[in-house]
Amino acid sequence: MPEPVIRLEALSHAYEPQVPAIEAVTAEIWPGSIVGIIGHNGAGKTTLVKHLNGLLRPTSGTVWVDGQDSRTRTTAELARKVGLVFQNPDDQLFAGSCREELAFGLRNLGFKPDEIVRRSEAMLEQMGIERWADTPPAMLGYGQRRLVALASILVMRPPVLVLDEPTAGLDARSASALLAQVLSLASSGHTIILVTHDMALAAEHCQRCLVMCRGRLLRDDATRSIFSDNALLAEAGLMAPPLIRLARALTDLGMPGDVLTNAEFSAAVTQLRGGTQ
Amino acid sequence: MAIIEVRGLSYRYPQALDLQPPALQEIDLTIEAGQIAVLAGATGSGKTTLCLTLNGMIPHLVGGDLSGEVRIDGTDTSQIAPADLADVVGMVYQDADSQLLSASAAEEVAFGLENLGLDRQEISDRTSWVLDAVGLHDHWHVPPAQLSGGQKARLTIACALARRPRVLILDEALTSLDPAGREALLQLLRDINRQQGTTVLMTVNKLDQELALANRLILIESGRLLAQGEPRELLSDPALWSTFSAPTLVQLAWQLRKQLPALQPADWLDVAQAERDLRGGLHA
Numbered sequence: 001m002p003e004p005v006i007r008l009e010a011l012s013h014a015y016e017p018q019v020p021a022i023e024a025v026t027a028e029i030w031p032g033s034i035v036g037i038i039g040h041n042g043a044g045k046t047t048l049v050k051h052l053n054g055l056l057r058p059t060s061g062t063v064w065v066d067g068q069d070s071r072t073r074t075t076a077e078l079a080r081k082v083g084l085v086f087q088n089p090d091d092q093l094f095a096g097s098c099r100e101e102l103a104f105g106l107r108n109l110g111f112k113p114d115e116i117v118r119r120s121e122a123m124l125e126q127m128g129i130e131r132w133a134d135t136p137p138a139m140l141g142y143g144q145r146r147l148v149a150l151a152s153i154l155v156m157r158p159p160v161l162v163l164d165e166p167t168a169g170l171d172a173r174s175a176s177a178l179l180a181q182v183l184s185l186a187s188s189g190h191t192i193i194l195v196t197h198d199m200a201l202a203a204e205h206c207q208r209c210l211v212m213c214r215g216r217l218l219r220d221d222a223t224r225s226i227f228s229d230n231a232l233l234a235e236a237g238l239m240a241p242p243l244i245r246l247a248r249a250l251t252d253l254g255m256p257g258d259v260l261t262n263a264e265f266s267a268a269v270t271q272l273r274g275g276t277q
Numbered sequence: 278m279a280i281i282e283v284r285g286l287s288y289r290y291p292q293a294l295d296l297q298p299p300a301l302q303e304i305d306l307t308i309e310a311g312q313i314a315v316l317a318g319a320t321g322s323g324k325t326t327l328c329l330t331l332n333g334m335i336p337h338l339v340g341g342d343l344s345g346e347v348r349i350d351g352t353d354t355s356q357i358a359p360a361d362l363a364d365v366v367g368m369v370y371q372d373a374d375s376q377l378l379s380a381s382a383a384e385e386v387a388f389g390l391e392n393l394g395l396d397r398q399e400i401s402d403r404t405s406w407v408l409d410a411v412g413l414h415d416h417w418h419v420p421p422a423q424l425s426g427g428q429k430a431r432l433t434i435a436c437a438l439a440r441r442p443r444v445l446i447l448d449e450a451l452t453s454l455d456p457a458g459r460e461a462l463l464q465l466l467r468d469i470n471r472q473q474g475t476t477v478l479m480t481v482n483k484l485d486q487e488l489a490l491a492n493r494l495i496l497i498e499s500g501r502l503l504a505q506g507e508p509r510e511l512l513s514d515p516a517l518w519s520t521f522s523a524p525t526l527v528q529l530a531w532q533l534r535k536q537l538p539a540l541q542p543a544d545w546l547d548v549a550q551a552e553r554d555l556r557g558g559l560h561a
Contacts, residue, residue: 015423016423040427040455040458041425041426041427041430041431041453041454041455041458042425042427042428043425046425046426087426087453088372088374088426090372090374140321141321141325142325142371142372142449143320143449143482144320146320147320165426168452168453169449169452169482170320170482171319171482171483171521171522172319172482172483172522173319173520173522174320175483197427197455197456199456200525237455237457238455238456238457239455239456239457239460241456241525242524242525242526242547242548242551243526243529246529246548246551246552249548250555250556253555253556253559253560262525262528262529262532265529266529266532269533269537269555269559270536272559273536273537
């Protein structure tokens, strides 16, 4: 019987006494899954995931990472298991070149020099950032710095990868390059946690979502059920992506209410047209 | 009347290597007073650089080689100090953390207003109006550093709005907002545009909700102008969208046209219109 890779037990955190940023969150995340953490701005999403690699410690409750109580582990130990890409790239970029930015983490993990070169060059290319390899990240634009920050964590292939608002600031092409990497990691057994308010991203890629609202876990469910529950979305202050809202507005004509992608929508229209002809 | 007029603008950053192409090349564009414009382009296409030429940061503070001409309300930006230009052009940068410095949200807003020389009552009125308008009324005393990413973005927008600039530039300032929050802010921008005639320019790397209220769309690619015009006109030409993605619903409509040829994809900027068209199409 597999163990959850992350287990949160009544996790609470307060930055200031008596003002909980997250409160009594209990959830399990299974290895190899792609899980979304969705919620309005300020719902506590980032606070929650900062507990997974030890950047924050619980005010009360327990975080289990790979079967170990996070309190018994240092941040450095946790960081080997859980790679966290911040929302703001400047919280993590520091090196003199993008190439060095990628190599740094691999060196810390004890890889040999030729392996470091091989892995970083491959990642630079896969993310489409090889032309900036020698450029200091500080001289790049914001979206470009985000790509470098993502690449520098992806290259370490951590068992659990947490991406905080991965697609914010990225254009469609960069976002799909990133997602291709993430999906390939997931298919080889890595656990992916996407913290996002990009509802289309959650709808298309996450099998399951945790819905956060004002510091509490409102629902932990299959993504399809979450996006077909208008009352839940309203309570969480969320809006389904346009495609899903359109499908749900047309259920009286026979459109399925749980469509998640353009392809599913198109297929449903074909079926409806077939039915009326 | 054109409030933003850019003619033959090319620009190269001071640290740029000789081999690198200029950040901006031969850009010509016009935005009329009172328009809501969206400037769209991929990561690294030059959106931020272009914005920085509009508020005079380029070339006054950043340096580099600029050729061509940028006029704001008829004045050549090379002839006016950025501090004076700031009274006309309000700019919200992408990175909220680099713009917030005060001990509370309210002080952050008041700081910009004190610099305009407004009296205490006016400062207090505008601060409470704007924090309310962006949904931060409960965060009056909260230090900006304790706000979430999306709340910080709202605060930077509030600071710019409170100063009531004639031109408001939002450089991907809405990307960290959740969809409901973004919708509310877009509504607010529309109201301000109507009531005060504020010209709004938003940059985006992905076309989304913003387009429904825009009456001008500018596409740039690798520092060059790809197209500019009325959004519906540009969305009617799929050839323009080979390198840059059209909004999801427009893409869906292009796809559905094979089955429902009467659909007008360019009209699918909001769910309500798409719903009306599909109802018609499916009933037919």
